[in-house]
Amino acid sequence: MLIVKKVLNNNVLVAEHPEYEEVVLIGKGLGFGKKTGDSVAGEQAEKFFVLREAKDQEQYKQLLDYVDENFIGLMNDIIEIVEDRFSNRLDEHIHITLTDHLFYAIKRVKQGLDIKNPFLSETELAYPKEFTVANELIEYLNKQLNIDIPPGEIGFVALHIHSALSRRSLMEVNRHTQLIAELIHVIEESLQVDIDRKDLNYLRLVRHLHHAIERINKDQYIENQEPLKKVLQVEYPLCYNLSWKLMKIMQQTLKKSVPDAEAVYLTLHLQRLSKQ
Template sequence: MKQILTIKKVLNNNVVIAQHDVYKEVVLIGNGLGFNRTKGEPISFDKADKTFLLKDEKEKEQYVNLLPYIEENLIGFTHELLLFIEKEMGKELNEHIHVALTDHLAFAINRAKKDMQFSNPFLYEIEALYPKEYNVAQAVVQQVEDRMAISFPEGEIGFIALHIHSAVTDKSLRDINRYNILISQLVEIIEANLDLQLKKDDVDYHRLIQHLHRAIDRAHQGQPLGEENKLEEVLKKEYPVCYNLAWKLIKVMQNQLNKPVDEAEVLYLTIHLQRLLHKS
């Protein structure tokens, strides 16, 4: 069903403010959407138009305030990138990504033009945790580099992957970053206690990171793992070092998350840790 809205203000060729029956004032974003349009004109909005609708009051205000500082060709290009991300991820994006990604790309392009290099300390972890988002972010970075004739540092892929993950899961970037910092702390504890240097490109490292991430998610959602009493006795006896370290990690997670962590997580962590120790 086509929704007919009334234009209140044309902000540029790609962005208009319109009157919506349900959401009142909304921001419509689409390539060429505002071209040759005037106030009071009807404008249709439906998914076939490949138009994004910003209805959240805060996001709308932030986006409108951001526009004067962004080159108009970048706004249209970001719209194309968001359509690409949505198609590749196969999910609708939370509208906060319009503000976040437009803002992020504007700064990143500016940094690249000034040849300001920086690193992303969580790059391996992000790739291990969000492989699909990471692959899509790689393609996005390639498109930006080609279109803008610039070169991004590799860390940029990780940052864009986090924006994508945030938009498809409705998690805030703050929470995602908090979890990544916690995972890094847990990795440091593992390396110190087992006296080894984990290889970040190793498949077992990826498995450990994914398990820690899922354990944090389960704790956050209050999902139990189920009891494995017999296995616990075996692991406690066979791998006391890894078993005790697993308990230490669980305690750190509980303190940082301020939530209970299912005790059964200890068993699976012990197996991951033993695998890493055996390999070293």
């Protein structure tokens, strides 16, 4: 038996748990007639998850004011699918952020409003596993709700999944995706090329940028490449100079120093692209 701490509505309540401290319990009629201090059988709950922060509990309570209970149940099923696919528990904040996001996304679809995602291809390249699972979730929602959510939403859902898996804020994850898109735009302008988004060299570049950002954030600096750097500076001056321009943008956005060796790897990627 668990002790009720807060009743959110007839079907959702917060209870004390011996292992997880406080948990959110969800079940038909579970909160009906209950008040703080009452006992509740944990096995009566159809779902449970942890929201340790009082702020998160308050946000979830506000969510229940405008999101109907059937959709809450559907979202819990979706989050279970994600945890099953990755064999990993997600940051519980996803119960708030993804529910809120998809609720309004579906509302816009029903109103006939189009959903644009300018970073769709960059998101797919940066987080391929999350993108695949997000695609599965959108198909699941389309089937359950008999609607047609546009493909752009797959990218947004993938970012939510990655945020919950990595336990990094959605704002930070979004900023990195936008940074990669900005760098690609600078490359196209500087080299005066329209990069084929399906070209293998483009895929390699985006993956490299993604990993470079991760390394820079973690201060995992790569080895010195001074001899090769001097050769590339002479052989490919345009691409070499462009690599430093990109590194400066990365440094300003990430507020972190970028190792000189990064110029070597970027120059090699840029040279392959410039041949187009």
